[in-house]
Structures are given as structure tokens and as C-alpha cells.
Amino acid sequence: MYRLELTPQDLVTSRFAISPLVETMHAQLVLDGRQPAPLLTDWAERWREPYRRLRARHHGLQVMAAIIGAKGVANVDFLAPPPTGVDVPFETELAKMRAVPLEQAHAEIRQALALRPPVDEPTRRLLFGADIVELLAEGMQALWTEIVSPGWPRFHAVLQRDIAHRAGRLAAYGWAEALEDLSEHVRWISSGHIEVDMHSEGEISLGGRGLLLLPSVFGPKVGAYLAEAWPYALIYPARGVAAASREHRDLAGLIGRSRARILAELSGPATTTQLAALLGQSPGTVGEHLAALRRAGAVTGARAGRHVHYSRTPLGKALINPSTLRP
Template structure:
């Protein structure tokens, strides 16, 4: 159990971030078959063979030192980002600048396969890992990054709103069964040992992930303390079950039904267009039609309008009418 103590100062200092580099690492776990692809089964099936053809030696090193629950990981491979729109190239540059001594020190804490130890302890380990992640990003992740980013951005908007208006308990309620708010702090069921950390006013960095199927934490004092969690809405188009969604598509048309399903997580028209791969004008027409029939509603947020389903829209998608 990991216990993270939170003060009022930490609540004010906490923030959200999206990391294309960390998502690229997570993508390798999915493509290696180490974690479930979940709602991204079709994406994984499409990209597994191109991933294998990359043939980068650093890919095996990444798998050896990251994503091992309970047995330790390194932090230098994917340091927590500083904002929602940090470019991949900036994060990659930070990885490439990792001092070799630090990389070796972190790797030395792990038990790694004997056949990889020479490369992991060698002088080129940072470059090999960075080159491999750059190849995965350029060839595989970046083509669909606008859609993935829109999903995570929607999660940030929704969860930050809950955090501001209803507090941490409400914002974290559906994050994961492994994380719960209790007695002014976070209990994370991620370790068999009891570990306690105090944020000491630095706040917590929340990072949604489209590839991550489980919660993870960064507790290295060299970086901001961070919580990585599965983003809402990755499988929104599966809402209500496949058969029900297909019936909804026959009733109102495929695109309009998809818009309604996607709005299980509130979104702007621009975000919907990115997630669905549709023209902004086309999505806007469907949003207007759904709003006109009372299935969705819009609320202004800054310069944009965030749309969400009404109880009637929820009932149409889920088949359950909430009083």
C-alpha cells in the first residue's frame, strides 16, 4: 500500500499533464503483448507487425527496465512532463540528456535478463533507448496522436472540473479501484509493502493515459510526484455494449450515434472531431442536431463550449433512465 498525504496547499498546487513520451513507452507494452490493449485492440492488431519490423535493439532494453509491477522500474526512460501540450521532441531531448551514471544507478537496482545486462550497463544504453522510442513515436504513435491527445485532454478537462468543484474524492472516484481518497490522503493499492509519502506542498501531477491499463506512481524525489491512470473515454464508442450501439447507429445514423456515445466524457466539438477523425464542420452539424433534441447540452468553458449528455441522452445510450 502506498499512502500519499495531501494538504490544502497540495490541492492548490496539483496539476494535470499529458506526456507523448510516456504514452510511447506504454504503447510498446501494448504492442509487446505485456498489457491488455483494451479498447485499442484494433489499433494494436494494425501496428504489431510494423512494430516488430522496427528491429531496434533498444526496444528489448525498454521492456527489461519498465512496466514491471512490484519489481521496480527506472524513471529516466520517461520523466514526468510539465504540462498538457509538451512536445515529444522536448521530452526526448530530456531523455537523451540523462547522465550515464544516473541511468546505470537506476538500472543497478533492478533484476534484468542476463543476456541484456551488458547492453544495459554499457556506454550507449541511453542512446539505444532514446533511438528506439523515437522510432516508435515517428512510425507508429504520432500518426494517431491527435486522436489520443483529444481523449486525454477531455479527461483532463472533466477531472479538473470535478477536482475544483467537488474535491479530490469526487475527481478520483472512477479513476481506479486501486486508488481511493481516505482521511485527507490517497491510498494506492500498488505495493505489498507499506510506503508513505508526504507531498509537502508540491502537489501531485495527474497524467491520463490511453495505453495504460493500470495506475502507476512516480515517487522519485528528483521528479514531481505523479499519478498515471487510464483516461476516461478510450472505449466510449463501446458504451452500452456493442449490440446496443449498433442499434443506436441504425436509429440515428453512425456518426450521430458515435458523437452521443463519445460524450460519456464531456468534450468540445474540436476534441470530438479529433477523436473521431471527422471534419470539424461535420461533427458540428451532428452536435447541433443532438443539442436541439435535448440529448446533449453545452456549457461555455473559456473560449469554447464543452458538451455533455443529458439524462435523456444517457438513457438512450445505456438503456437506463436515471430519476
């Protein structure tokens, strides 16, 4: 277990962020079958064979397995450095990865290999070669471009909604409420500490640097960046990944597939633009479905600045989950 000590300055500087590069790294773990993703079974089945063909062409994707843990724990942080902002583009993150000094890359690789069974000599030569950083970057670029980016609008909308939910709880109720349902492995201690159940242990004072909180659609468990070389960061499972369950598809026969999907996605408030990204439809089309659901009393809208955030009404909740009805 890690115990993170937060000062008042840490509480002010801590923030949420989205990292397409971190998500790309976790996507590879899912497609390799080394990280479970029961809520993304359809996505994994669709892309597993294209990924295998892609991996066969890129040595970087092949050797990455040697430095990422069998249980999905990455000990080589330079593969996906924590982002510097809320919505940093993939290309900017990849450029930061490419700028990692070769000495640091080799040091992190050496530390990771010390915890694993020996690798074969050809793989070892690649890992400690002069072009290993570029080799891995090329693999990540290909994986993002051909596999992850087609679904990124939907993934991004899920991550945005998770951040909006937690940021709202943080602003209204404080850190204890914001972290309450983040993960069973994360606990807020009233003395100003966060406890994180992980494979390692230690006590770390953030020292005013703050904590970066990264939701993930691919990561089923909590992960962390706790090395001095990088910003301190905590990766956790995002809410709302599994919007399309069997009961939602059954509901489609009653009110139509798109409207059933909208109700399913409204496990938390969302805007028309976010829902359009999640469904892969135009904002105009989604707006028409929302208007119909609103007239039927299944959803309601509340304006916040320039945006209207939609949520389920009691009727909408009952349509999604009939067990909420009382006899």
C-alpha cells in the first residue's frame, strides 16, 4: 500500500486530466490479453486481429511486452509520461516521449527487467539499443492511428464526463466525496492522506507538486506514477464505460436503438455534443432524440452557462432498470 501525504498546496494544485497516450498504452495491454476489460469486450474482439497484424509489422509493439508487467503494471514510465494539461493532443504527448533522454530510458528499462524473467538476446539488444525510444514511439504512433483513434471521440466523451462528475463532487463536497467511488483501492484519510492499495508500498509526500488524476476507459484497476522524474499521477477506471448492456438492447425494441442508447449513456449528466460523440451521430440528430425523450418525460435538461446538461428522470431510470419501480 502507498500512503500519499498531501499538503494544503497539493490540494490546490491537484487536477484532473486526459491522456490519449496513456490510453493507447493500456489499449495494447487489453488487445494483448494481458489486461482484462470486460466492459470493452466488443471493442477488443473487433480490433484484436487488426492489432495482431499491426504488431507483426512493428518491433516496438513486440518488445513493449518485455517491459510492461504481465498483470498490466507498467514500470517504464517514459512509455506514456503523465500529461501536462487537461486535454493534451496525442502528438504533443508523443513528442514528449520522444524527447526522453536515452540514459533515462535505459535506466527505466533496466529496472523493469530486473523484476521479470530474462528476455531473449535479440529483444535485449533492441531494448538497450540507441534507437529504442524512437522504436517504441513508432509503435505507439501506429497503434494510436490505426486502432485507438477511430474510437477516440467516444472514449474521450466518457473521460470528459467522468471528470465533470468528480470535479463537481470535489467543488461541492471536498476530496473525500470526489474520491469515494473512484476505486475500492483508493481511500481518503481525513488527516490529509490518500491510501492506494497496489503491488508495492511506501510513503510519499507530494511536497506541493499536487496529484494528477487520470480516468481511463481501458484500465480496470488503479495505477500510479510515483517516481521523482515525473509528475505524481493516479490512473483510475472511468465511470460510464459499459453503457450498452443487454437490458439496454432490449429497451431498443420499445423506443428505438438511438434513444435507448441515450438513456443508457445518461448514467450521469451529459451535453448534446458529448452524447453525439458517444453515439457517433450528429448533434442535430441527437438533439431530435433528446427532444422526443424530454416530451415523453424520460429526460430533463438543466442549463449551465452555454450548455444544457441532460439527465434521466425517474421514468427514464425505470425504463433502463425496471427494478427501480415500486409495486
